Amino acid sequence: SHEDEQGFAKFFTYLNLFVSAMLILVLGDSLILTFVGWEGVGLCSYLLIGFWYTDPMKAFAGRKAFVTNRVGDFGFLVGVFVLVALFGTVSYGELQSRAMEVAEYVKTGAVIDAGLFAGWTWRAALTLALLGLFVGATGKSAQIPLYIWLPDAMAGPTPVSALIHAATMVTAGVYLVARNNYLFSLSPAAMAVVTLVGALTALVSALIAFTQTDLKKVLAYSTVSQLGFMFIGVGVGAWWAGVLHLVTHAFFKACLFLGAGSVMHGMGDKGDIRIMGGLRKHMPYTFATFAISTAAITGIVPLSGFWSKDAILGNALFSANHALGWVGPFAYGLGAVAALGTAFYMSRLVFLVFFGEERSHDAEHAHESSFVMTGPLMVLAFLAIVAAGLELPLHGEYGHLFKNFTARVFEAGTQNLLTSHHFHVVHDAVTGALTEAAHPSWPYFAAWVIAFVGTFVAWAMYVGPLKALPAKMAIAAPNLYKFAYEKFRVDELYEYLVINPLKWMAWLLWRVVDVFAIDGILVMGTARAVGSIGRVLRGLQTGDIQWYAALMAVAAAVILFNVLGAGGL
Numbered sequence: 216s217h218e219d220e221q222g223f224a225k226f227f228t229y230l231n232l233f234v235s236a237m238l239i240l241v242l243g244d245s246l247i248l249t250f251v252g253w254e255g256v257g258l259c260s261y262l263l264i265g266f267w268y269t270d271p272m273k274a275f276a277g278r279k280a281f282v283t284n285r286v287g288d289f290g291f292l293v294g295v296f297v298l299v300a301l302f303g304t305v306s307y308g309e310l311q312s313r314a315m316e317v318a319e320y321v322k323t324g325a326v327i328d329a330g331l332f333a334g335w336t337w338r339a340a341l342t343l344a345l346l347g348l349f350v351g352a353t354g355k356s357a358q359i360p361l362y363i364w365l366p367d368a369m370a371g372p373t374p375v376s377a378l379i380h381a382a383t384m385v386t387a388g389v390y391l392v393a394r395n396n397y398l399f400s401l402s403p404a405a406m407a408v409v410t411l412v413g414a415l416t417a418l419v420s421a422l423i424a425f426t427q428t429d430l431k432k433v434l435a436y437s438t439v440s441q442l443g444f445m446f447i448g449v450g451v452g453a454w455w456a457g458v459l460h461l462v463t464h465a466f467f468k469a470c471l472f473l474g475a476g477s478v479m480h481g482m483g484d485k486g487d488i489r490i491m492g493g494l495r496k497h498m499p500y501t502f503a504t505f506a507i508s509t510a511a512i513t514g515i516v517p518l519s520g521f522w523s524k525d526a527i528l529g530n531a532l533f534s535a536n537h538a539l540g541w542v543g544p545f546a547y548g549l550g551a552v553a554a555l556g557t558a559f560y561m562s563r564l565v566f567l568v569f570f571g572e573e574r575s576h577d578a579e580h581a582h583e584s585s586f587v588m589t590g591p592l593m594v595l596a597f598l599a600i601v602a603a604g605l606e607l608p609l610h611g612e613y614g615h616l617f618k619n620f621t622a623r624v625f626e627a628g629t630q631n632l633l634t635s636h637h638f639h640v641v642h643d644a645v646t647g648a649l650t651e652a653a654h655p656s657w658p659y660f661a662a663w664v665i666a667f668v669g670t671f672v673a674w675a676m677y678v679g680p681l682k683a684l685p686a687k688m689a690i691a692a693p694n695l696y697k698f699a700y701e702k703f704r705v706d707e708l709y710e711y712l713v714i715n716p717l718k719w720m721a722w723l724l725w726r727v728v729d730v731f732a733i734d735g736i737l738v739m740g741t742a743r744a745v746g747s748i749g750r751v752l753r754g755l756q757t758g759d760i761q762w763y764a765a766l767m768a769v770a771a772a773v774i775l776f777n778v779l780g781a782g783g784l
Contacts, residue, residue: 226266226372233259237383241390246295246305249391253291253355256384257284263379264371276370283364287354294347300331301340307394311627314397318631321401338402345398345405349412352388356442358416363706365439369431373476376431381438381472382465389442392449393458396628399449406450407542410531413446414549419703421556425563426699430475430486433564437512438468440553444527447546452632453530454625455618460523462617463602467508467520470595474505477588478568481581490575491568497581500589502569504596509565511599513558514666519602524554525662526606526618532658547658551665558669566677608656 236255243249258281265277298305302313319325321337332340352358357365368380379385392399392409399406417440424436441464448457479486481498495502511518514525532547573579583589605617622629675681689696698704 222266226263229259229262229266230374230378233263233379233384237387240387244307246298246307246310249394250288250291250295253351253387254288256379256387257281257288257355260284260368260379260384263375264368266371266375270370273370276364276367280364280368283361284354287351287361290347290350290354292347292351294344294349294351297332297340297344297347301327301344310395311397314401315627315631318401318634338404341398342402342404345395345402346408348391348395349388349405349409352391352409352446353412354388355391356385356388356446357439358388358412358442358446359419362416362420362439363709366432366435369429369435373431373472373479376434377469377472377476380435381468385438385442386445386461386465389445389449389457389461392446393454393625396449396454396625397631400452400628400631406452408450409446410450410542410546413443413448413450414546414553415443416440417443417447417553418549418556421553421560423699423703424560425556426696428487428489428700430478430488430491430564430568431472433488433560434468434471434475437471437557437561440557441468441512443553444524444550447531447550448527451531451543451546452628453527454628455621456523456526456530458621459606459617460520460527462605463511463519463523463599466595466602467511467518467599470504470508470592470599471512473588473592473595474501474508477501477584477592478505478581480584480588482577485577488564488567490577491573492571492575493569493573494581495569498569498583500583501592504589504592505569506565507596508599509561513561513670514554514662515670516663517603519599519605521662521666522603522606522608525659528554528662529658551661554662555665555669558666559673562670562673563677566673570678608659 233256236252236259238252240249240252240256243252261277261281263277264280265274268274268277295305298310302310304310304313317337321341324336324338327333327335327337327340354361365380365385369376371379399409420436420439420443424433424440427433427436441460445457445460445464448454448460450457475486478491478494478498478501481494481501482491507518511520514521528547528550531543531550533543573581606615608614676684701707
């Protein structure tokens with residue numbers, strides 16, 4: 216954000232390397248090539264989060280992102296290996312044709328007769344592969360239980376948060392599930408797991424966001440929550456809805472992150488929302504774009520976020536994958552509560568930052584950023600509005616543009632679901648083709664009410680008549696408030712259950728293998744043995760010439776005796 220900052224060349228090198236890795240990830244024609252891009256974005260994320268590596272906290276955040284992603288990548292590799300064992304290929308085109316060939320076996324519960332998985336049913340083996348891939352997706356897309364790295368990733372420069380942690384890398388997991396729709400559609404168990412993990416993540420991260428006081432942290436938890444929504448979409452079989460939310464979210468979340476950067480720049484690089492307030496007077500352009508994007512993420516009609524988020528929730532409720540049973544409606548319930556939470560914490564953010572009285576000297580003297588920073592905000596805010604056109608429920612060719620545009624991509628998966636009667640299906644009497652039944656439209660109205668209620672409550676509590684309430688609530692339930700503020704102490708739990716035992720085992724291995732076996736026996740043992748032999752032989756080397764002469768005389772006598780004795784015989 217400063218003109219005098221160091222490392223411009225390095226920053227843009229990393230950023231461009233990231234973009235090229237992301238393109239490999241998306242354009243790769245097989246899971247292996249996707250994995251190359253997958254690892255590439257993980258590396259660049261590490262380099263960019265820890266960009267200011269002289270600060271130990273920022274370097275730690277980069278490491279944490281890298282290591283957490285490695286855990287997920289192990290799952291990804293397991294999934295790839297299982298698919299290779301089953302199909303002998305991981306090229307997307309070949310996988311799709313093979314998946315359609317075995318679809319019948321999967322549905323009839325047939326058993327695999329040869330190879331590594333002989334004796335397994337096709338469905339069980341496929342489910343194992345898909346859950347492995349999904350573990351990879353939870354790492355990259357920050358879902359429970361591997362979401363802990365993303366909030367810490369805010370240590371990086373703000374443009375990094377906007378590009379990587381709002382729009383591109385973190386959506387790779389959603390892309391992976393949608394890309395393999397023809398496989399996921401054959402495993403209701405895997406789809407149920409994707410849906411439930413997404414719904415739980417959407418809710419839990421929304422609850423954590425309620426109490427956060429750092430501007431970028433709130434947006435980070437908001438990203439985790441929105442990614443949860445995308446997974447509900449791809450989990451219930453409405454792949455187009457999940458990917459549509461991926462697209463619209465990219466616009467408004469990137470705008471919010473860059474807006475946060477602009478606010479921090481105007482505030483002298485401070486990100487604590489408790490010392491802000493009244494900034495709309497000082498930063499009108501930043502405020503306008505931030506407010507538009509907040510309305511979009513909250514789901515205010517007619518902005519883009521409303522159509523994509525509610526396409527997901529409507530599909531969760533009605534395309535109720537019958538094989539999923541209660542999972543679809545349950546995900547709808549959790550998603551609706553999370554959407555209410557989204558409206559509340561995003562509005563809380565806007566009201567605390569831009570409304571009311573200035574709460575610090577920095578806020579009173581805040582200044583609008585230059586056009587270099589506000590220009591991109593305007594473009595993104597405009598796109599957040601216009602993207603609504605992708606999914607307007609109109610009749611004819613202008614309605615449901617995105618759904619119709621991507622229909623061919625998801626055709627195989629959709630057919631798998633329709634033929635298994637997982638959807639409310641309509642048979643065409645003439646052609647016998649299957650299509651999905653139309654959904655009722657009341658969830659759209661419900662969603663609008665939810666967005667309005669969340670926003671209204673936030674207004675009442677932070678600007679309106681109930682301004683004293685947040686402080687009272689924090690005092691009334693201090694432990695609960697502290698628990699949410701400390702992010703439900705999940706990091707501490709991992710520290711206790713995973714990291715400390717691993718550290719202890721590593722220390723033990725180091726003592727036994729390194730110190731005792733390698734150093735003690737091999738390296739030092741050899742040296743000690745040589746030293747001991749040397750000490751024994753050293754006794755013979757006294758430096759006394761008479762002693763040497765006597766030794767030589769005795770040796771000569773022994774030799775002569777042997778020679779003459781032998782000759783005498």
